[in-house]
Each structure stands twice: as structure tokens, then as C-alpha cells.
Amino acid sequence: MTDVKNTSTLASSWLQIQSILNSVNHIFIFLVAAFFFVLAKKFDFQDTAMHMFMTGIGFHVLMAQALMSHYKVNPITRWISHKNKSRYHGLMQLAGGSMVLLGSLGKFTSKEVHFETWHGIFGVAAAFGCAASVVGGLANFFQPKFVLKKLPPSELKFRHNLFGLLTFTLGMTAIYLGYYSKFFTRYVDNQFIPAMMLTTVLVYFLTIIGPVTALLTKLKYRRQKQQQK
Template identity: 25%
Template sequence: MTFTQSQNDKFDAENLKDSKEIVSSNTNYKLKIFNNGMNLLAHILIGTVVGTAILFCFRAGTMDATRIHIILCVLGYQLLMSQAILSLSPHNSWSSSLKLVHKRRAHWVLQILGSGLAIAGSIIKILDKTVHWNTLHGQFALVALVFTGVSFINGLTSLYAYELRRILPTTLSKITHICFGTVAFVAASTCLCYGFDKMFFRNWATPQLSATLIGFTAALTFIIVVTPVFNFADKTLRVFKR
């Protein structure tokens, strides 16, 4: 009787273990599907927002400084820099199969190209205007420009964190790079939302489409910055726990 009871207990324990593994496996699978779906949605939103902005710039009329400014900044911030952030995500479609060293390389290439286009686009508009940063669009553009430059320089210290570890702690370098880059991207997206709300764009796209694009921009920004924000919080908590 005791032997039978022992066998039953062992059988129940094995079934319980198997059940937990199945539940865990199903949960991980559902989470993976959700993350992949969000990544796909982010790419669709990026394509829609960037494509509409570019189409607006190639409407009838001359290619003036404002149009060049929009093209360069949208390509720099919303296309290339968003892909630079996503390239490090484990759920990103085109970079998920890359080795970590190649992900970082892709991140740097995209960041350099995106920062270059965004900074060039900003400078072109600054030279074209006589009064600067007197609107919320311009003020957020300035924040994005400053933090883009700081993030780019700070990224060099993050890239060579091991070599500079005696001067600057490795973790601090990475935390500040995540922080500066996230602020730059959020500010750039906010700036774009104010751009979509400008009257000359609303007249071309209709108020309904303008509001839709603002919503799309907000959604893609949230999806893209979720992982960096969690990484920032995780690394910061680890520093304080030491």
C-alpha cells in the first residue's frame, strides 16, 4: 500500500511538473507572438508615416527648404533612427537572426546615417528662418537636435566602454546613451506630430488624416521606446543595488 501511494505521489509530481512546463511554454509562445506582432505593427506605422510625409513633400510646387527639411528629418528620425533602436531588440524581424556584434554594428551604421540626415535637415531649416524656436514644433525640434548630437557623442563612449572603463564606468556610459537616445527620438516624434497639425499640412491631407497620422506617430513611438525604457530602468536599478 505504501509502495503504491509512493508511486502515485511520484506520478502526480511528474504530471504537475509537466503541466507547469506546458503552461510556461504556452505563455512564452503567446508573448513571443505578441512581441512579433507589435514589431510588425511598428514597421507598418513607420512606413505609413514616413511615406505620407515624403509624398507631401513631392506634391506640386517647388522643392524649397521646408520640403528638404521634412524629407531629411523624417528619413533621419522616423526611418533610420527608429530602425537603429529596433535593431537591438530581440523581437525585431530583420535583425533577430544577427549576432550581437552585428546588431551593434547595424545600430551604429543606422544611427550615424539617421543622425547625419536629421542634423542636416535641421540646419537647413535654421538657415532658412530668421526667427527660431518660437513654436512648440521648433522647440521640440531643438530638443531633438541637441539630444541627437549628445547621444551620438555619448554613443562613442558606449562603443568604446571597455577601453574607457578607467575614465567612465561602463554601465553609466550605456545608461546615459539609452536615456539621451530615447529623449531625442521622443522629442523628434512630438515635433513631427506638431508638424502634422500645421495648417498647410491639414489643408493638403484633411484634418482626419492629419489626426490619424498623429495617432500613428504616437503609437509607433511608444512601441519603439518600450524596450529601451525597460533596459534603462533595469540597468539603473542594478547600479543602485550594488
């Protein structure tokens, strides 16, 4: 009886900690969004500034919100139904993915040389992953019959969860590496850049708590289904 009570107390405490961490994460996300906006506005949302703003808001803000949409301690979505959480997730993913793809396309069409830096390489991978995640998200939401013939709903959700996390990891890595770029080191106070790096790292890890927990649950269910075959 005591063990059950202790377990319940620990679970409740961990839930409270997650709630606090998620609130802190939203503050960090807001601060980063404000910084990206102010910096891009300084250059009239032109060229690299526009690229930074579009991809930064796309991943650091909107895709992060998409990943946290089903997180039970998320103050933005915790009070709405599961169906509306899915709609919110889809809306954030579509908006964030569109911003990332448009921001990346603007950079690709410029005359600058690409793929010569780790930032560029991860950025390209993140852009392709983002496009694939949007398509996968649409398939997961609408679940057309021709897709369900090949993949059951549980497997579809598992793959969407997994590839969404991988894409977010690529995107946030590209943003982190972007702080070493000529644009940031030239126009942002070099003493402030480490603070931005730390904020990006914290947002990444605080954002994936819910999705990773969900992924592990789906993985456990997936293994159980495979063992029953």
C-alpha cells in the same frame, strides 16, 4: 510546477504579442516614410518640405530602427550576431542623426522666425539631443580609455540607452506637433492629419518597448552594483 508552467506560457504569449506588434510597427514606419517621401517630392524637396522629409525620416524611420536593433523580436536584426546588431544600431543612428541635423540646420538658416511654437522648441531640443546621442553612441561603441576612466562600460551603456530614449521622445513629440504647423494644415487633407498623429503615437510606443525593457534591466543591475559598494 504548475506555476512555473503558467509563467512560461505567459512569457511565450507575451513574446508572440511583441513579435506581432513589432511587425505592425514596421508597416506603420514604412507607410509614414512613403507619405513623407511623396509629400516632399510634391514640392521638389524644397524648403519646409525638405525639412519635413529629412527630420521625419531621420527620427520616424532611422532612429526608430536604431532603437529596435537589439530588440529580440525585430525581424530585421533578430538573426544577426550581437556585434552586428551594434553595428547596425550605430549605422542607423549615425544616418538618422545626420538627416535630423541637416534638416534642422536648413530650417535654422532660413529667414523664418523660430522658437515661437512648441514644434520649434521641441525640434531644437531634439536636434541638440540627437547630436549628443550620436557622440554618446560613438563613445559607447568604441569605448576609448579616457572615457572608461570616468565611466565603466555598464554605466556608459545605461546612459546611452536613457538619453537615446529621451532624444527619441523629443523628436517624435516635435513631429507630432509639426502636424499642427501651417505647412501640414495647408497642404495635407485635414481629415487625414489625425490618422498621421495616431500613427506617430503608435510608432513611438511600439518602438520603445524593447529599449525601455533593456533600460529597466540595466537600471536593476545599476542599483545592485550601488548596493554592493
